[in-house]
Amino acid sequence: MTLLTNAPRGTKDILPEQIQSWLYIENKIREICQNYGYAEIRTPTFEHTELFHRSIGEGTDVVDKEMYTFEDRGGRSITLRPENTASVVRAYLQNKLYADGGLVKLFYIGSMFRYDRPQAGRLREFHQFGVEALGEENPAVDAEIILLAWDFLKSLGLDDLNLKINTVGCPKCRPVYRQKLQHYFTDNIDELCDDCKRRIDKNPMRILDCKVDGAKEFMEDAPKIETCLCDDCREHFAKVQEFLTAAGVKFELDGRLVRGLDYYTKTAFEIQYLPLGAQSAVAGGGRYDGLIEEIGGNPTPGIGFAAGIERILIALEKQNLLQTKIKSLDAFIVTSGSKAEVFGFNLLTKLRRENISATMDFAKRSMKAQMKQAAKSGAKFALIIGEDEIKNSTVTVKNLETSEQENIPADKIADSLKS
RNA sequence: GCGGCUCUGGUGAAGUGGUUAACACGUCGGAUUGUGGCUCCGAUAUGCGUGGGUUCGAUCCCCACGAGUCGCCCCA
Numbered sequence: 203m204t205l206l207t208n209a210p211r212g213t214k215d216i217l218p219e220q221i222q223s224w225l226y227i228e229n230k231i232r233e234i235c236q237n238y239g240y241a242e243i244r245t246p247t248f249e250h251t252e253l254f255h256r257s258i259g260e261g262t263d264v265v266d267k268e269m270y271t272f273e274d275r276g277g278r279s280i281t282l283r284p285e286n287t288a289s290v291v292r293a294y295l296q297n298k299l300y301a302d303g304g305l306v307k308l309f310y311i312g313s314m315f316r317y318d319r320p321q322a323g324r325l326r327e328f329h330q331f332g333v334e335a336l337g338e339e340n341p342a343v344d345a346e347i348i349l350l351a352w353d354f355l356k357s358l359g360l361d362d363l364n365l366k367i368n369t370v371g372c373p374k375c376r377p378v379y380r381q382k383l384q385h386y387f388t389d390n391i392d393e394l395c396d397d398c399k400r401r402i403d404k405n406p407m408r409i410l411d412c413k414v415d416g417a418k419e420f421m422e423d424a425p426k427i428e429t430c431l432c433d434d435c436r437e438h439f440a441k442v443q444e445f446l447t448a449a450g451v452k453f454e455l456d457g458r459l460v461r462g463l464d465y466y467t468k469t470a471f472e473i474q475y476l477p478l479g480a481q482s483a484v485a486g487g488g489r490y491d492g493l494i495e496e497i498g499g500n501p502t503p504g505i506g507f508a509a510g511i512e513r514i515l516i517a518l519e520k521q522n523l524l525q526t527k528i529k530s531l532d533a534f535i536v537t538s539g540s541k542a543e544v545f546g547f548n549l550l551t552k553l554r555r556e557n558i559s560a561t562m563d564f565a566k567r568s569m570k571a572q573m574k575q576a577a578k579s580g581a582k583f584a585l586i587i588g589e590d591e592i593k594n595s596t597v598t599v600k601n602l603e604t605s606e607q608e609n610i611p612a613d614k615i616a617d618s619l620k621s
Numbered sequence: 622g623c624g625g626c627u628c629u630g631g632u633g634a635a636g637u638g639g640u641u642a643a644c645a646c647g648u649c650g651g652a653u654u655g656u657g658g659c660u661c662c663g664a665u666a667u668g669c670g671u672g673g674g675u676u677c678g679a680u681c682c683c684c685a686c687g688a689g690u691c692g693c694c695c696c697a
Contacts, residue, residue, distance in 0.1 A: 208687085208688070211687085211688070211689095262695090263694075263695050263696080264695080264696080267622070267694095267695090268695080268696090285696095285697085314697080316695090316696080316697090318622095318694090318695070318696080319622075319623085319693095319694090319695095320688095320689085320690090321689095321690070321691070321692080322690075322691075323696095323697080324695090324696075324697080325697095328697065329697090330697060331697095332697090397693095397694075408695095461696095463696095472697095481696075481697075483696065483697060484697070485697070486696075486697065507697095508697060509697065510696085510697030511697085512697080513697060514697090536655095536656070536657095538655055538656095539655095567649095567650095568650090568651095568655090569655055569656055570651090570655090570656065570657075571649085571650080571657095572656085572657090573656045573657040573658090574656095574657055574658085575657085576656090576657065577657040577658055578657080578658090584656075584657075586655080586656065588655050588656095589655080590655085598655095598656085600656070600657090602657070602658085605656095605657085605658090607656085
């Protein structure tokens with residue numbers, strides 16, 4: 203319980219028994235991204251702090267109070283990435299991925315860092331899988347991204363998923379809506395909670411999503427964004443819905459869905475897994491047509507989402523969809539005496555070189571104890587080597603499931619185990 | 622960053638202001654002759670999150686800190 207024996211708060215070891223689950227998810231990710239034509243990219247774990255300031259936006263919670271920022275030995279301000287979109291966009295620009303023309307479709311899996319108070323489904327180091335499509339404003343891409351997220355979660359077997367979509371407008375129409383909201387909430391300021399009173403100036407759209415005020419009556423009459431959308435945004439949103447409907451995916455229009463990061467435009471979406479409780483968002487994302495320009499590229503549209511792997515794991519656990527079995531071995535070698543140990547070790551190496559998984563006990567324990575080990579290891583066969591076997595250059599092969607055993611010439615063991 | 626609850630061995634846990642901290646699982650060892658899964662026997666916390674304090678004496682009382690958990694904030 204000291205610093206030495208405790209991982210830092212909000213971090214977790216992923217243990218051998220959990221690796222199967224992680225691999226399962228990661229394999230699904232790679233599979234579906236392959237199907238959708240997205241290529242994997244890996245960006246650095248840390249970036250210049252400035253990148254996140256510019257992309258995520260000052261004034262957001264993530265930037266203001268959740269970043270792991272430090273100065274490196276060269277005096278640079280460095281930040282552990284709190285999300286990966288900014289890095290991917292940066293990599294896109296730096297490596298001129300746009301040079302090939304057309305839409306650039308990327309995905310990533312990696313750990314992100316946010317200094318937040320840990321609770322279920324929220325860690326300081328957590329893992330996200332995400333997808334970014336850069337260079338196309340067609341709403342079909344919005345739909346593709348949403349479908350990818352949806353199909354992915356579905357393919358894991360999750361039920362009780364809820365897809366919510368909204369549009370947050372663009373630099374042309376959002377300010378109009380923003381102002382309308384500010385007027386409306388200022389008129390109703392007495393009804394607002396303290397947090398929301400502060401949000402009027404900072405982020406009036408967030409008020410719509412407030413858990414305290416959200417259910418209050420005056421909220422019903424708050425201005426709807428539909429009334430302010432420019433033609434472009436309106437049409438775009440309609441198209442997205444059309445594509446989704448064509449794909450047979452049910453969605454819920456949620457005018458209160460507001461993303462926390464500054465760079466979002468137009469389409470915003472979120473997939474919830476309701477049984478998760480407070481941290482129910484399992485994937486979220488949206489369009490960010492202004493981001494690339496903001497970071498210094500040519501005006502380029504983009505859209506993406508990120509999904510929290512730990513949250514998905516919790517969801518899978520709840521639905522009992524995980525296997526925790528560690529892969530078992532083909533053979534466990536049991537020896538008696540020091541000659542047999544050498545003989546067994548030799549056999550062990552041979553088997554492994556023949557691609558047969560095997561291990562043995564190195565603690566010089568009794569045969570009985572070794573047999574227990576063998577059984578517990580889940581190995582299919584125990585290969586028993588004692589004085590008799592050495593004398594005859596054979597090995598006793600015991601099938602641990604059926605308890606049948608037979609004596610086999612040592613040089614034929616590998617073939618025998620393969621069949 | 623704020624609030625509630627919690628913190629006994631590898632695990633699940635019982636327990637008391639005062640000699641040996643139940644029980645179960647697990648682990649290890651054993652039950653004559655080289656062999657597992659059943660059964661039986663034995664061993665297995667010098668310590669009760671950490672650090673202080675109260676007390677003749679604390680794992681059980683108090684305080685602080687830490688971690689976990691739930692909720693808020695925010696988000697994945």
